[in-house]
Amino acid sequence: MSDTAEAIKLSGLTKHFRSNKAVDGVDLVVEHGTFHALLGPNGAGKTTLLQTMVKLLHPTSGHGHLLGTPLKKLSHRDFQKIGYISEGQDLPERVAVRTYLDSMRSFYPSWDRDLEAKLIKELDLPTQPAIRNLSRGQRMKVQLISSLAFSPQLILMDEPLGGLDPLMRHEVLAGLLELLSTESPPTVLISSHDVDEIEHVATHISYMAHGKIAYSASVEQMQNECREISLRGDRSKLPDRAIGICEQDGFVRYLDPAFTDDLPAEAESANLSLKEVFHYLARESRAA
Amino acid sequence: MKQFLTLVALSARQNWIWILLTWLACVMLLILAHLSFYGSDKYAAVFALLEVLLGIISFFIVVTYLLTDPIAGSRSQWHTRPIHPLMLGASRIFGVYICFSLPVILYYLIINRIYDLPTRCSLGNLFKELALIASLGALAIASRTIVSVILKGVCIGLIAIVVWIFALINDIDNNWLDRSPYITTSDSTVALIFLLSSLTAFFSFIIWRKQQLTLALTIIVFALSYAAWFFPWLQRPIEIVEFGDSSTEKPRSEDWSFSTVEFFYETDDDDFDRPWITLEASGQPPERLASRIFLLDAKVNTKGRKHPVAEHPYSNSDWICLGQGGDGAIKHALGVSLLDISPDLYFTKSRLQLQTRVPHDEWSTQDEERGGLLQGSVHIGHFDFESVVILPAEANQMTQWSPGRSARIHSIGKDATNGDLKIKIRIASADISSPKEPLRNWHSCATQYLYALTDHQQGLAWLPKVITPDSYSDGTSDYVEQLTLTYDTKKLPTDAQLILLRERLLKATPVQFSVKTGPRS
Numbered sequence: 001m002s003d004t005a006e007a008i009k010l011s012g013l014t015k016h017f018r019s020n021k022a023v024d025g026v027d028l029v030v031e032h033g034t035f036h037a038l039l040g041p042n043g044a045g046k047t048t049l050l051q052t053m054v055k056l057l058h059p060t061s062g063h064g065h066l067l068g069t070p071l072k073k074l075s076h077r078d079f080q081k082i083g084y085i086s087e088g089q090d091l092p093e094r095v096a097v098r099t100y101l102d103s104m105r106s107f108y109p110s111w112d113r114d115l116e117a118k119l120i121k122e123l124d125l126p127t128q129p130a131i132r133n134l135s136r137g138q139r140m141k142v143q144l145i146s147s148l149a150f151s152p153q154l155i156l157m158d159e160p161l162g163g164l165d166p167l168m169r170h171e172v173l174a175g176l177l178e179l180l181s182t183e184s185p186p187t188v189l190i191s192s193h194d195v196d197e198i199e200h201v202a203t204h205i206s207y208m209a210h211g212k213i214a215y216s217a218s219v220e221q222m223q224n225e226c227r228e229i230s231l232r233g234d235r236s237k238l239p240d241r242a243i244g245i246c247e248q249d250g251f252v253r254y255l256d257p258a259f260t261d262d263l264p265a266e267a268e269s270a271n272l273s274l275k276e277v278f279h280y281l282a283r284e285s286r287a288a
Numbered sequence: 289m290k291q292f293l294t295l296v297a298l299s300a301r302q303n304w305i306w307i308l309l310t311w312l313a314c315v316m317l318l319i320l321a322h323l324s325f326y327g328s329d330k331y332a333a334v335f336a337l338l339e340v341l342l343g344i345i346s347f348f349i350v351v352t353y354l355l356t357d358p359i360a361g362s363r364s365q366w367h368t369r370p371i372h373p374l375m376l377g378a379s380r381i382f383g384v385y386i387c388f389s390l391p392v393i394l395y396y397l398i399i400n401r402i403y404d405l406p407t408r409c410s411l412g413n414l415f416k417e418l419a420l421i422a423s424l425g426a427l428a429i430a431s432r433t434i435v436s437v438i439l440k441g442v443c444i445g446l447i448a449i450v451v452w453i454f455a456l457i458n459d460i461d462n463n464w465l466d467r468s469p470y471i472t473t474s475d476s477t478v479a480l481i482f483l484l485s486s487l488t489a490f491f492s493f494i495i496w497r498k499q500q501l502t503l504a505l506t507i508i509v510f511a512l513s514y515a516a517w518f519f520p521w522l523q524r525p526i527e528i529v530e531f532g533d534s535s536t537e538k539p540r541s542e543d544w545s546f547s548t549v550e551f552f553y554e555t556d557d558d559d560f561d562r563p564w565i566t567l568e569a570s571g572q573p574p575e576r577l578a579s580r581i582f583l584l585d586a587k588v589n590t591k592g593r594k595h596p597v598a599e600h601p602y603s604n605s606d607w608i609c610l611g612q613g614g615d616g617a618i619k620h621a622l623g624v625s626l627l628d629i630s631p632d633l634y635f636t637k638s639r640l641q642l643q644t645r646v647p648h649d650e651w652s653t654q655d656e657e658r659g660g661l662l663q664g665s666v667h668i669g670h671f672d673f674e675s676v677v678i679l680p681a682e683a684n685q686m687t688q689w690s691p692g693r694s695a696r697i698h699s700i701g702k703d704a705t706n707g708d709l710k711i712k713i714r715i716a717s718a719d720i721s722s723p724k725e726p727l728r729n730w731h732s733c734a735t736q737y738l739y740a741l742t743d744h745q746q747g748l749a750w751l752p753k754v755i756t757p758d759s760y761s762d763g764t765s766d767y768v769e770q771l772t773l774t775y776d777t778k779k780l781p782t783d784a785q786l787i788l789l790r791e792r793l794l795k796a797t798p799v800q801f802s803v804k805t806g807p808r809s
Contacts, residue, residue: 054368076370084368092302099301106294107370 007032007154007187008053012062015045015052022048024211025062030189030204032153034218035180037198038191040208041282046191047086049208050158054084067154080108083147083186086158087140093132097142100131101149108150116149123175137168144175155179157190161197169197177201199274207278209285215243215257219274226277227259231267244280244287255280291371295379314395709775 008030015023022045030036038046051057053066055074064071069078092100105111120127123141126134131142140160147155155176161169179186180201192198198205199219206216217225229242230251238245242254255277256269263269272280300307366376703710756772 056367076372078370079368080370082368092298094302094304095298099298103294103298104369106290 005032006030006065007034008064008066008189010053010062010064013049013052013059013064014061015048015057016060021211023052023059026211026213028206028213028216030187032187033185034203035188035201036190036204036206037202038189038206038208039193039195039198039278039281040191041285044208044285045211046208047158050084050086050156050189050191054082054156080110080150081153083150083152083155085140085143085147085155085160087160087162089143091131091139091142094130096128096130097125097134098127100142101127101146104146104149111150115151116145119145119148119175119178122178123171137164137172140164140168140172141175144172148175148179151186153186155186155188157188159191159193161192161194169194173197173201195275195278202274205274207281209281214285215281222274222277223271225258226272227256227269228272228276228280229254229256229259229263229267229269244283246283255284292375292379295371295376299379311391314391317395318398703774711773711775713771713773
């Protein structure tokens with residue numbers, strides 16, 4: 001494991017596609033051993049951010065470190081410790097799963113055959129058919145195994161659960177939890193829409209919208225500090241940090257991301273699930 | 289190394305269908321080439337078309353492969369695997385090589401063997417393939433750092449410049465494509481295609497980083513480059529080149545010479561024309577004079593643009609005894625194919641250098657040195673092919689352009705209504721099996737005739753206003769019996785020669801009549 005405190009540290013990372021600011025000055029810190037969920041609506045810039053982190057795209061400006069290595073100096077050797085999984089990843093279609101995994105093994109000195117076998121068994125993945133004959137979920141399992149069997153220190157996952165049925169999602173997440181249960185769990189940064197599933201495994205969340213990180217905290221912090229505030233009256237009483245303001249039945253509701261017990265008069269507070277926080281954040285970003 | 293082999297093996301497994309198809313395409317083309325060369329002419333157009341398609345398709349496949357292949361493609365997320373970028377690039381280049389370039393290179397080597405093209409043509413094609421691989425490989429080595437981008441740009445630039453220069457100075461395009469009658473800059477056209485394609489790929493891929501755009505633009509530029517050959521405004525009118533006198537050189541230290549030369553083709557049973565040269569010697573050539581073709585330096589005319597595509601040394605041609613005494617016509621069967629003269633080319637200033645040796649002792653074709661041949665060699669002459677048959681233009685005057693086939697001027701007259709000059713030429717054959725000249729592919733690439741009245745003094749040429757072939761059909765083929773050439777008399781000089789060139793695939797047989805057009809009325 002790297003000596004640095006953060007597995008991922010991004011400072012002002014920016015990626016522009018001409019006038020489109022896909023990633024706009026992202027600052028993000030992901031600590032070692034955490035499971036960090038990157039949430040956000042479509043077009044928020046999550047995929048671009050991840051691709052920029054693994055050098056599939058060049059950042060327009062800003063800098064960052066993965067496992068202590070600057071992004072610009074990230075070499076092929078560093079990828080012996082980094083697993084990257086994305087939904088649309090190309091796989092050699094005509095090659096059998098077994099052949100593909102055997103080929104992968106030669107690239108990773110730390111490839112753990114026992115772990116590979118264990119993952120294959122737990123994810124119930126057939127190894128004989130060609131990859132093109134696999135379902136979408138099975139392909140994702142192939143990617144998972146090929147990116148986890150070498151026990152990476154950092155796993156970057158771009159929408160790995162997209163389009164999977166609930167059972168398949170559960171199995172994929174089970175594979176991840178298997179890894180997280182080890183003595184030195186890897187750091188995971190996962191972008192996803194599947195808030196319900198992520199809520200049970202994530203230790204930290206970041207919400208991204210319009211290329212920026214709008215909210216970032218640990219799940220515990222979020223649960224402690226995020227409150228839905230409902231109050232009767234006009235908006236002039238709202239604090240500046242109010243997010244996702246809406247009016248309904250004479251009540252004004254909003255998300256207070258840094259709730260203290262200092263409630264306005266005639267106001268009520270309520271705890272929120274991650275999904276409800278996500279909805280408030282999404283509403284806020286849409287209004288912006 | 290293990291990683292490299294792993295990648296190559298994966299790539300080969302992934303692309304085995306493309307590999308198989310490319311090999312099959314090359315084998316199919318070779319069969320067609322064989323058929324077109326040794327068999328019927330009708331395969332030639334198909335062959336030429338497919339060869340063009342092979343070039344376009346192979347380029348398309350390579351670009352697609354590099355952009356989209358899950359292993360080797362530049363879209364591949366294998367960049368996030370612990371594989372050195374150079375290793376990834378090398379495996380891609382190797383993948384491209386075994387998939388597409390190896391069969392294509394072998395194809396060119398074999399096709400050049402079939403057509404007896406000079407070695408440098410093989411090397412030229414080989415060079416082109418390597419340049420293509422290298423340029424695309426440079427694109428493929430895709431670690432995405434500023435240094436690699438600069439490196440790729442430099443690679444592509446250098447390759448493009450080298451290809452350009454090589455093409456300009458080495459005439460690398462001496463193949464079927466470049467003998468198209470529409471080519472205006474054949475020596476550099478293909479190089480230009482590579483240059484434009486590489487630059488397009490460079491700008492769109494490296495700078496814009498739009499892969500779809502790269503693919504689209506590269507293909508469009510490539511297609512336009514090819515299509516430009518067929519734009520009508522690039523076509524040039526037929527130019528009849530002034531024929532000069534044949535030159536004859538005396539052998540050094542000898543008191544004899546070859547004074548006239550006759551050149552024609554003989555069609556054998558397989559419908560394959562073999563060139564014949566008739567030498568008439570003056571003086572007293574030594575006995576057992578042996579000769580062989582030493583060099584054929586044929587400049588051909590691609591409808592207006594002359595270029596030397598046929599400088600061809602015959603280093604291994606057989607020595608053949610020319611005859612005894614030298615007091616008669618000496619017919620010398622060359623026994624070699626006359627290069628690769630395409631349908632729409634014909635000789636302009638062609639030279640044939642013969643090398644003679646006079647043996648001191650017993651002449652032997654088996655062992656020159658043991659036979660005690662004369663030391664050194666003597667170039668005895670430069671013979672223009674066009675100085676073949678020049679006959680006065682009289683009615684019923686007949687000339688042969690090959691044994692058994694002849695043409696004669698049937699009549700020369702003027703149209704009563706407009707005064708146009710009308711020349712009727714009868715084409716006949718003594719060969720029972722081939723009584724008439726086939727008319728098939730009249731306007732295509734097989735048998736064609738070119739006509740012109742020329743004025744030697746001014747080097748001008750006039751094409752007929754109307755050409756009227758009279759033909760008949762035996763049910764399977766059409767045959768020409770008579771050609772009527774109509775000229776506008778007002779535009780003609782008072783004295784000109786009628787040149788009738790009969791062209792067939794790979795061969796050109798000029799026949800020349802002198803025609804007195806007479807004073808203008």
